[in-house]
Amino acid sequence: MLLAGCSTSSAGPIGAAPDRVIAGPQGAVGQFVVECGFDRFRADDPIVHPGDAGASHLHQFFGAHDVAADSVAERVRGGETTCDQRADTASYWAPALIGADGPIEPTKAVAYYRAGPDVDPLTVVPYPPGFMIVAGDHTATDAQPTSVVAFGCGTGGARTAEPSECGVNGITLTITFQDCWNGVDVRSSIPSQPALHVSYSRSGSCPSAHPVSIPQLQLAIEYPATSGVDPATLALTSGDIHSGHADFWNTWDEVKLRREVERCITRDLVCGVSG
Numbered sequence: 001m002l003l004a005g006c007s008t009s010s011a012g013p014i015g016a017a018p019d020r021v022i023a024g025p026q027g028a029v030g031q032f033v034v035e036c037g038f039d040r041f042r043a044d045d046p047i048v049h050p051g052d053a054g055a056s057h058l059h060q061f062f063g064a065h066d067v068a069a070d071s072v073a074e075r076v077r078g079g080e081t082t083c084d085q086r087a088d089t090a091s092y093w094a095p096a097l098i099g100a101d102g103p104i105e106p107t108k109a110v111a112y113y114r115a116g117p118d119v120d121p122l123t124v125v126p127y128p129p130g131f132m133i134v135a136g137d138h139t140a141t142d143a144q145p146t147s148v149v150a151f152g153c154g155t156g157g158a159r160t161a162e163p164s165e166c167g168v169n170g171i172t173l174t175i176t177f178q179d180c181w182n183g184v185d186v187r188s189s190i191p192s193q194p195a196l197h198v199s200y201s202r203s204g205s206c207p208s209a210h211p212v213s214i215p216q217l218q219l220a221i222e223y224p225a226t227s228g229v230d231p232a233t234l235a236l237t238s239g240d241i242h243s244g245h246a247d248f249w250n251t252w253d254e255v256k257l258r259r260e261v262e263r264c265i266t267r268d269l270v271c272g273v274s275g
Helices: 254-266
Strands: 031-036 040-041 059-063 092-094 098-099 108-114 132-136 149-155 171-176 214-221 247-249
Touching: 031 254, 059 108, 092 214, 108 254, 132 171, 214 247
Parallel strands: none
Antiparallel strands: 031 108, 040 059, 059 092, 092 247, 108 214, 132 247, 149 171, 171 214
16 A cells, blocks of 8 residues: 655656755755765675675765675664664665775765655655665766756755865765655665666656655765865766766664654754764
8 A cells, every 4th residue: 555645746757857956954944864974885786786795886885884785674774883873774875986096985974864845744754664765877978967966065055967176175976866656665676777666756746656755865975175186087986977876775773764754854844963
């Protein structure tokens, strides 16, 4: 049975990008925020290549500690985490950013959870346990919409399709996830197409194939200062610099996740990191 969610409409094609770029913490829009330190680099992908160690391009992992291709939700949930919200034992990962000397170790990732643009926050429900989602196109060779994948400098609001010189601020890679779900599948039925069960809302509504409104996760990955580095020499381990994407595996403590959604998103309150 489908859960109550955002209203259905002809809200644009399945998988369409959000209506607009969401920059920064959106001020007064209801949300909760979690900061997670870098855990490790690993050439695994539990969503696209489950159980197949080393089958993926190199990823940078945040959140749940030591996640690998053969990890199972029951063992990840409630384990160690790099996040300052200790109940957030979810796993977040993205392709590594490569410089002249190899992978650039990120400083942290910041996860913003909120309703999608113009979506009624009262309709938002938590992700189901074990929910898996991927945003962005790892095969892209041309610029993706900056409302989905974008580079910026530090916490500034400017969004560009390619990294730019950021000096002391450092580069930030931001990926915005889908906020509409089919209400049935916790993961795509086809691992190589990991977003079949989700899409983006348009004009505040979800398409009929994905009528359930879930939190829209925006993951901002921050890197150290790159003064003197030519941004044109940077690459992603997934291929072209435009191939940015990120993965999210919901292994949160479910009681805490529901409390945060109800306390912050559905009540339209701005919450910081909470213990």
